[in-house]
Amino acid sequence: MLVQSCQIGTNLWLQHWTTARPGELRSPAMFLGVYATITMVYMILMFCFTYVVMVLAGVRATVRLHDGLLDSIMHLPMSFFDTTPLGRIVNRFSTDIFATDNTIPWWFVSLTIYGFSILGTIVVIASTTPIFLAFIPLLATGFVLVQIYYIRSSRSLKRMDSTSRSPVYQHFTETLVGVSTIRAMGVEDQFILQNEEKSSISANAYFTYQMVARWLQIRLEALGACIVFGAALFAVLDRRSLDPGIVGLTLSYALTVTSDITLAIRAYCELQNQLVSVE
DSSP states (O other): OHHHHHHHHHHHHHHHHHTOOGGGOSOHHHHHHHHHHHHHHHHHHHHHHHHIIIIIIHHHHHHHHHHHHHHHHHTSOHHHHHHSOHHHHHHIIIIIHHIIIIIHHHHHHHHHHHHHHHHHHHHHHHHHOGGGGGGHHHHHHHHHHHHHHHHHHHHHHHHHHHHHHHHHHHHHHHHHHTHHHHHHHTOHHHHHHHHHHHHHHHHHHHHHHHHHHHHHHHHHHHHHHHHHHHHHHHHHHTTTTSOHHHHHHHHHHHHHHHHHHHHHHHHHHHHHHHGGGGO
């Protein structure tokens, strides 16, 4: 909240600077000083928030999950290793731990930043054209429906993507262990073909998952364009009573809200999907 307040404050100060009367521009250093101060506070708060989430919370959670997983593996009976492919265990200690260590904290930071950015944009637009608030429930319903429709399929596709990587790891590990036997028997082409088949299955799952994400992005940008249209329409209809600087600030926020909403919902969906690694 403080980070977004500082960001809005810099834009409001620029708007005040550009619309100031000639008599108020006697000290440009004062305007630059205030702008630099707000910017520095914004950067410090952003750094602190990112550091706490990515370094402190993210690393601590990863260490606890890794230690718990390792402790469980070390105390499992031998029958578990006879029935569980080695690639699945390697996948847990590689891809899933990487997602917990890097991907999940990053998407959480993105979701928080873009979420407050959207909230700030709505406040700025509503302060200029209050009638815009009447359209927010309708737009919010559209975004929620698209997100729900997307998350149902993307979560399953993410599980398929994670599961399809285990045979690739297992086959590669077994090939390295028995490489001398494979060369002695002259079956290199057979193992290469098997690796290509398993890699193709894994790539198909990943490609489908990415295409579904592109489907989401197109729908979200279309809904975001409605916000830009509404802000511009109400600004034109009420142009006689609005300050030009405030209108310009509102439209600039409306133009960026499309990408903010797209990234926020995608961050939320990706966070939901990446939590599959914690299961």
